[in-house]
Amino acid sequence: ERRHKFWESQPVGQFKDLGNSSLPEGPIEAPTPLSEVKQEPYNLPNMYEWVTCDMDSDEMCNEVYNLLANNYVEDDENMFRFNYSKEFLRWALRPPGYFKNWHIGVRVKSSKKLVAFITGVPARIRVRDDIINMAEVNFLCVHKKLRSKRLAPVMIKEVTRRIHLENIWQAAYTAGIVIPTPITSCQYWHRSLNPKKLIEVGFSRLGARMTMSRTIKLFKLPESTVTPGFRQMGLHDVPAVTRLVRKYLRQFAVAPDFNEHDVEHWLLPTEGVVDSYVVESPATHEITDFCSFYTLPSSILGNQNHSTLKAAYSFYNVFTKTPLLQLMNDALIVAKQKDFDVFNALDVMHNESFLKELKFGPGDGSLHYYLYNYRIRNALKPSELGLVLL
Numbered sequence: 001e002r003r004h005k006f007w008e009s010q011p012v013g014q015f016k017d018l019g020n021s022s023l024p025e026g027p028i029e030a031p032t033p034l035s036e037v038k039q040e041p042y043n044l045p046n047m048y049e050w051v052t053c054d055m056d057s058d059e060m061c062n063e064v065y066n067l068l069a070n071n072y073v074e075d076d077e078n079m080f081r082f083n084y085s086k087e088f089l090r091w092a093l094r095p096p097g098y099f100k101n102w103h104i105g106v107r108v109k110s111s112k113k114l115v116a117f118i119t120g121v122p123a124r125i126r127v128r129d130d131i132i133n134m135a136e137v138n139f140l141c142v143h144k145k146l147r148s149k150r151l152a153p154v155m156i157k158e159v160t161r162r163i164h165l166e167n168i169w170q171a172a173y174t175a176g177i178v179i180p181t182p183i184t185s186c187q188y189w190h191r192s193l194n195p196k197k198l199i200e201v202g203f204s205r206l207g208a209r210m211t212m213s214r215t216i217k218l219f220k221l222p223e224s225t226v227t228p229g230f231r232q233m234g235l236h237d238v239p240a241v242t243r244l245v246r247k248y249l250r251q252f253a254v255a256p257d258f259n260e261h262d263v264e265h266w267l268l269p270t271e272g273v274v275d276s277y278v279v280e281s282p283a284t285h286e287i288t289d290f291c292s293f294y295t296l297p298s299s300i301l302g303n304q305n306h307s308t309l310k311a312a313y314s315f316y317n318v319f320t321k322t323p324l325l326q327l328m329n330d331a332l333i334v335a336k337q338k339d340f341d342v343f344n345a346l347d348v349m350h351n352e353s354f355l356k357e358l359k360f361g362p363g364d365g366s367l368h369y370y371l372y373n374y375r376i377r378n379a380l381k382p383s384e385l386g387l388v389l390l
């Protein structure tokens with residue numbers, strides 16, 4: 001049926017092809033000769049115009065921040081909305097080799113008001129044994145008052161066109177909804193760090209036969225980390241962390257192909273945006289383990305006493321000597337030290353091995369991963385996925 005009018009017209013795995021094992025794994029369409037790629041932008045409805053959002057500009061970055069803060073993803077009960085910070089957006093959108101004109105806005109011609117946004121950033125991603133130059137497409141946002149005007153399809157076509165102009169033919173993206181066709185579907189898990197606040201804002205509920213003080217005690221963590229040699233990552237750790245992360249990610253079917261420049265951008269601590277820690281063996285001084293999480297607060301919609309939920313999201317974690325359970329417990333301890341209210345993790349990579357034991361509870365959100373113009377024959381298990389998108 002025509003449920004997915006737009007996506008059935010795109011080079012993505014189609015639901016009708018599921019189980020058709022005669023279709024080869026790999027690109028669905030060959031690259032178009034650059035001269036045949038549409039040179040001019042797609043047409044928008046009359047009263048709107050395209051704008052390139054220069055994230056270096058404080059004014060433009062403010063406009064993008066405000067559009068997302070008021071109109072981006074909410075949970076099913078409209079109790080929370082992602083509140084990406086300006087520093088986070090600058091970090092997320094300016095990795096090595098980024099293209100300014102992949103940061104695409106839509107303005108109302110008359111008022112110049114920014115009413116929609118979509119972005120791409122370049123990323124080298126390995127799919128099984130293929131390393132592919134891809135775009136990671138993210139932050140698709142249409143103002144609440146302009147929904148179901150079919151703006152999203154034209155914005156997706158425009159970012160795709162600009163990506164094609166850079167001779168890139170594959171993309172990776174996620175969504176909280178099912179569209180053709182997920183390569184895997186993950187679940188969010190949440191570890192309470194400030195259970196009192198999580199109950200007050202309605203995210204968590206007091207367990208049966210549980211008092212508040214019993215609940216606070218249940219989630220209490222040690223004041224300091226337990227792993228000898230556990231410390232914040234520094235610039236001088238980039239070569240060792242790159243070697244460690246590259247080796248570790250090889251075990252997953254889909255994972256980023258990080259080089260030292262990527263590690264310096266994505267995994268070195270950036271105040272208020274991403275935190276990362278290494279375990280340096282006190283005896284040998286080698287870097288044996290790594291953990292990281294990014295900072296993504298949520299606005300709390302309609303609560304008298306709290307306006308923001310401070311959330312940490314598990315990013316990339318590598319263990320070779322320290323048990324992952326202990327490494328992640330240290331991550332929880334430093335997140336609590338930094339006053340986060342909740343620590344979130346997907347059930348990707350080896351995360352399932354610690355979620356229940358470290359008192360994570362399953363969330364209500366699923367996160368579906370997608371590849372554009374690349375067929376994976378059988379969907380992956382979340383544990384085969386080594387890619388965390390922001």
Ligand SMILES: COc1cc([C@H]2SCC(=O)N2Cc2ccccc2)c(Br)cc1O
Pocket residue numbers: 073074075076080081082083188190203297298299309311342344362363364365
């Ligand atoms: C409400 O349950 C969940 C909501 C979200 C998303 S939707 C909009 C938002 O802000 N979230 C971040 C958040 C908000 C509240 C707690 C934890 C994370 C996720 Br991702 C997984 C959940 O299970």
